[in-house]
Amino acid sequence: MPALAVATIVLGTMLTTFGISFDIQWHDDVGPDTFFTLSHLMLYAGSALEGLASLAMVLLTTARQRRGDAAPAFAGGPPVRVLGARFTAPLGYLVAGVGAALFLMFGALDLAWHSVYGFDAVLNSPPHIALFLSITLTMVGSIIVCAAASTRWWGRVGIVLGAIVLMAFAPLTARAFDGLPLPFDTRVAGTCFATVTTLIVLGAVLKRSGSMLALAAAFGMLQAILWPWSTWAAHAYADSSGLPLRDGLTGEPPSLPSSLPLFVVVAALCLELAFAVARQRRLGQTTAFMLGGSAAGIVVSVTLLLQTVLFDPTESILTDQYISAGITGLVLGAVSGFLGARLAVLLTMPQAATAGRRVSSSRTVLSTGVTS
Amino acid sequence: VTASARRPWRRRLAAAVSLGLLTGSGAVVASPANAYELVGVVHTENVAAGPYDLTVGFSVWPVRAMQSLDITFSPEGGIADKTGTLAVVGVGADPDLTGPLARHPRKLEVWGLDVIAISAPGTYSLDFVIDGEEGRGAGSLPELTVLAQPGPPLALSWAVCALPFVALVALIGVAWGRVRPSRYRLDL
Numbered sequence: 371m372p373a374l375a376v377a378t379i380v381l382g383t384m385l386t387t388f389g390i391s392f393d394i395q396w397h398d399d400v401g402p403d404t405f406f407t408l409s410h411l412m413l414y415a416g417s418a419l420e421g422l423a424s425l426a427m428v429l430l431t432t433a434r435q436r437r438g439d440a441a442p443a444f445a446g447g448p449p450v451r452v453l454g455a456r457f458t459a460p461l462g463y464l465v466a467g468v469g470a471a472l473f474l475m476f477g478a479l480d481l482a483w484h485s486v487y488g489f490d491a492v493l494n495s496p497p498h499i500a501l502f503l504s505i506t507l508t509m510v511g512s513i514i515v516c517a518a519a520s521t522r523w524w525g526r527v528g529i530v531l532g533a534i535v536l537m538a539f540a541p542l543t544a545r546a547f548d549g550l551p552l553p554f555d556t557r558v559a560g561t562c563f564a565t566v567t568t569l570i571v572l573g574a575v576l577k578r579s580g581s582m583l584a585l586a587a588a589f590g591m592l593q594a595i596l597w598p599w600s601t602w603a604a605h606a607y608a609d610s611s612g613l614p615l616r617d618g619l620t621g622e623p624p625s626l627p628s629s630l631p632l633f634v635v636v637a638a639l640c641l642e643l644a645f646a647v648a649r650q651r652r653l654g655q656t657t658a659f660m661l662g663g664s665a666a667g668i669v670v671s672v673t674l675l676l677q678t679v680l681f682d683p684t685e686s687i688l689t690d691q692y693i694s695a696g697i698t699g700l701v702l703g704a705v706s707g708f709l710g711a712r713l714a715v716l717l718t719m720p721q722a723a724t725a726g727r728r729v730s731s732s733r734t735v736l737s738t739g740v741t742s
Numbered sequence: 743v744t745a746s747a748r749r750p751w752r753r754r755l756a757a758a759v760s761l762g763l764l765t766g767s768g769a770v771v772a773s774p775a776n777a778y779e780l781v782g783v784v785h786t787e788n789v790a791a792g793p794y795d796l797t798v799g800f801s802v803w804p805v806r807a808m809q810s811l812d813i814t815f816s817p818e819g820g821i822a823d824k825t826g827t828l829a830v831v832g833v834g835a836d837p838d839l840t841g842p843l844a845r846h847p848r849k850l851e852v853w854g855l856d857v858i859a860i861s862a863p864g865t866y867s868l869d870f871v872i873d874g875e876e877g878r879g880a881g882s883l884p885e886l887t888v889l890a891q892p893g894p895p896l897a898l899s900w901a902v903c904a905l906p907f908v909a910l911v912a913l914i915g916v917a918w919g920r921v922r923p924s925r926y927r928l929d930l
Binding site: 400401402403404465468469472476479483486487488489490491492496497499500503504506507510543546549574577613614616617618645648649655711712713714715716718719 | 778779802808809810811841842844845847848850856857858859861891892893896899900902903904905906907909910913914917918921923924926927928929930
């Protein structure tokens with residue numbers, strides 16, 4: 371049952387990611403919008419799957435707990451008593467379920483928004499950003515679920531799939547800052563932070579040398595699939611609906627896939643080197659992660675600007691923008707390094723609890739289990 | 743009637759309802775062209791672009807900041823033998839709105855902007871250049887007034903919609919406070 375729930379929740383996050391890419395491309399290339407479009411259906415179905423899987427696991431865990439039968443920690447993470455201790459929810463499913471419930475709530479708010487402001491003219495309206503944040507929360511929940519089961523093969527597969535959709539989706543939330551007069555590019559900042567933090571957390575959870583490179587390769591595969599998918603789905607759906615494509619389309623690359631960083635493998639290589647240094651204890655873990663994070667951040671931020679010129683030669687990026695992106699990557703990469711190591715500790719604590727080893731001193735070493 | 747006798751009937755009903763929902767939703771999803779709202783023009787303005795008379799139609803009037811609307815551009819004699827460009831000029835004008843005039847996706851016989859919004863109130867101008875059999879003509883709708891946004895203050899909307907972010911930060915904060923992860927070193 372835990373494996374089925376993981377598969378369902380990861381499938382939900384995948385549906386959401388493919389749905390949002392399809393939907394953005396539909397708006398770019400075709401246009402007309404209603405509530406009942408196939409891309410919207412994919413988005414809602416993804417959240418529904420995640421919500422139902424989470425609800426089922428909370429009810430199952432509660433039933434087991436009432437029978438006096440403790441659920442294993444790999445089934446979604448440590449149990450949390452909620453709603454006056456009436457229910458026992460595995461932490462990961464609690465977070466994913468709350469995200470799915472917030473998605474429903476803000477979906478209703480989005481409808482109310484439409485009644486005042488009309489159909490969606492922009493991607494970054496407040497309710498849209500709330501929907502993106504809710505989905506991100508669900509994806510974080512799916513990572514907690516999979517991390518709790520990372521000793522099992524399906525947990526490891528789930529965590530990689532969950533991480534790549536999080537890396538693809540989470541930067542959309544940075545669109546909230548579009549148009550604000552900030553001294554840096556918020557899209558670059560969002561992409562850099564989501565990419566580097568996720569790589570470090572996953573590298574620390576999976577532990578194996580090369581795991582971040584594997585994650586980067588999987589992210590590249592997702593991008594390679596989303597690329598033709600988004601355009602094909604929008605155009606095929608327009609064709610089947612009898613709607614023409616917009617006039618003046620010039621063969622621009624699909625919006626979401628082309629906004630994903632292309633050079634994540636290089637960033638992952640920087641982080642693999644930092645992890646190798648930390649493993650050999652040449653530097654403290656935090657220092658190594660922050661240095662590696664900065665290098666990876668610079669790679670992601672600067673190449674993100676470079677690839678816009680690569681896809682659209684008429685686009686011009688000024689030297690100042692590259693410098694700003696480099697500084698953004700340097701700073702946010704260091705922050706990701708600091709946070710990533712600690713978030714990985716939080717994610718691996720359930721495993722420590724399962725292993726039955728105690729965490730006591732300030733010099734404890736955390737591993738799959740914990741040794742002092 | 744016993745409970746066991748009711749079950750097949752209930753199953754048949756459940757199956758029928760499920761099938762109905764599936765086919766109903768499938769029909770709606772499969773034929774979206776029928777579901778899209780037509781462009782309803784509630785206000786028009788006339789612009790002379792050289793030798794061409796152009797009717798500019800608005801689906802919402804007056805225009806308010808952030809409120810979406812369709813704008814149609816209909817030259818006398820149709821668009822078949824003409825091309826043109828549009829420039830939207832003003833403090834909150836999206837640069838993407840400036841460019842070649844394209845058919846409106848839901849009203850293909852005229853040019854148009856499909857579900858757009860002007861982000862800030864103020865005075866804007868719509869400037870046209872049209873090429874056709876009678877040569878090139880330029881014209882402008884010089885004073886398009888965009889009123890303040892409808893609805894609650896934007897800060898309130900953002901505060902409500904930041905709730906999932908607050909939930910995420912609270913989750914990490916609580917976990918951080920309980921575990922205090924800085925005390926631990928990862929076994930890599």
